[in-house]
Amino acid sequence: MYGLYLHIPFCQKICYYCDFFVDKNLDLVQAYVNALCKEIEREMLGYNSKPKLSTIYIGGGTPSLLSPNQMEQIVNALVNNFDLSELEEFSMESNPGSVSLDTLKEYKSFGIDRLSIGVQSFVKRELGFLKRNHSPKKAIKAIEDAHKAGFNNINLDLIFAVPGQTNESWQYSLQTAFNLGTTHLSTYSLIYEEGTPLYKAWKNGKVAKTSDDDDADIYELTINEASNFGFKQYEVSNFAKYELYCKHNLGSWQGSEYFAFGASAHGHLDNKRFWRVKNLSEFISFNNKNKTTIIGEEIISLKGRIEESIFLALRSTGIDILKLNTKFNLDLAKVFEKEIEYYIKNDCVILENNLIKLTSKGYAICDSITLSFVSKIENYLEKNLKSLNLHNIN
Template sequence: MNQSGIYIHFPFCEKKCSYCDFYSIENLSKACIFTNSLLSEIELRSQRHESKPNLSSIFIGGGTPSLLPPESIGRILQSIKSHFSFGEDIEITIECNPDSTLLENLHDYRKLGINRISLGVQSFARDELISLGRLHTPEQAAAAFHSARSAGFDNIGIDLIFAVPGQSARSWSRTIDKALELGPNHISAYSLIYEKGTPLYKSLADGDVSRVRENDEVIYYETIIHRLAAGGYEHYEVSNFALSGKYCRHNLDIWHGGRYFAFGPSAHGYIGNQRYWNVRNIDEYIFLVGKGRLPVSGCEEISGFDCIAERIMLGLRADGIDPGRFQADFGIDIKSDIAGLIESLAEHNFIIPNESNIRLSKKGYLIADELIAKVVLAIEKAMN
């Protein structure tokens, strides 16, 4: 049976972080009505499929879902359960911020069947947390991590950000030290992006902060790759590292082109070659769902060459492309049709090709976007 995933977007945060362009608002007064709307959206969407889709993962993200009372999360999971079937070893993740992660809530999450925590740590340097506009301290991040462990979570991921303004090689190294000391099962490490419209973007434009030099950014990325490899973490996607068996299933399903349903304002889903995205406004979301309509703002058909390009992009960013499956799905023998490029990239140690997989090397991950563009172009040429 085909596996599916669900992404839930909880659109509230206590305070917006300076770099964040995810959709969330600071006013929590609509959290209750939002939950009711979400239940209606789940119901509305489930009327569109005949049998109950089988789920391998649910990801409750946002926003800051750890602000929602566990009873509300229980209602959401109960509603999902009545419209979808849960795979035997389903992975259910909730994103938590260190300042809103309460031990009693963590115990409740366990009782609800949530089995994975994704903790927004970002940095263990106090000044960096302040410049990112985070509400928590390094100590709160460590305490939240220990609380999750003591509540019985054996699968905890943490997020880190590098190339933060003012970050030194030393402070980044100390953040990695602290992360390794805690020993999470999964680490995501993202380079800071100055998203248009965020306060951080404005600070950059106004000259109040300066970017970390590009060369240093590369060094920070290489540092975490090497340090985590030495700590036993597998680098399974450009920005993601995990201990054996602890890859994030939700991410993997998406990267492998799996189907996922998305609920909540601004959430993006992918069903039957169609990508859709919900309205990015809570009032509009509540209004549409209240009228019995799906709160979809737009959708696009992923077909023809877009499908191929997407498979290449997702595969190369993650754990590679299976040439046999690629040929079966698209009729393209990637190894012989673009043999020259594959050989040249392998010679320069950017990719690692073997019988059943073509994937980026550590060196290749450093320039993933450039390499993906080359492969996509070569395939397009070979097809014409």
């Protein structure tokens, strides 16, 4: 079973901090959708039978800028080329400024069952700073409409450490999100990516970054508040209620392979990572000429796969010792003996049912813990890779 990612690189307005591959030229949307469907059809010709999908994730950009007809066109291309009989999750990202009850109902009728809404904040001043194209009122309406349209699995994205944000205003955003019946929260500290207007403003002294200490306090507040509302943290930035974890992300963190279509999309198939052209007009013209849009790929070495498995597992659901031992012919309890002992003593890690898992305290210093585990496995593999019996691993 595979995952599948589709990228829709359009937004009505580019946010202050945005570093994603997006374009405001909405005149190209239909040409892009046609090219995307062509890409799917062409690449799937090489398969004798339809690959079975367990998850689909339509991300962006703003996928909810697509009309229901355009979304249906894409879903039809997927239905024609993949086996969706055991699909477990079909997610789509959206923005409060570009959804209505009617369009949400139509998306739902195509089988989309998980809606992710880019709210970022429920505080008008913070939304203004981030240059989002919606108000708190619109965000609340979008969530209410999502419920009315029948979505029971709703993620909200929220950003913390926004300049001017206080603990109280952040708590207000969190509580508003939880009280509106959301089932999943993805929350990130504001990142100052080079090349963004936000980065420039910061470099020119026009914006002051939140200090690391305040950032850590806000993160801790988030963990506590989420737990008060019955949300379980299952990754550094992700919390879910009723165990409605994002299956698509869990799959990629656990090393599952996934198809990827669309400009700039990155995929993982046959132990290879690949990526597609990051240019809209090239993406459209390549597909119209039946030319591949894959512009790069790399084979993931065995060492790379082991290290990545450790890194991703520790940041999310935990290192499953038995599973990874069997998969990679290792003895991880022994390799990580000192780290496990040290971090358990410091209340940052628990070892339960052969799972090395971060505690709330551990999530707060996740980067340094992952670094010590990854450095340890790196050193161990350097010394032992040749002597390990790894030839049967696929």
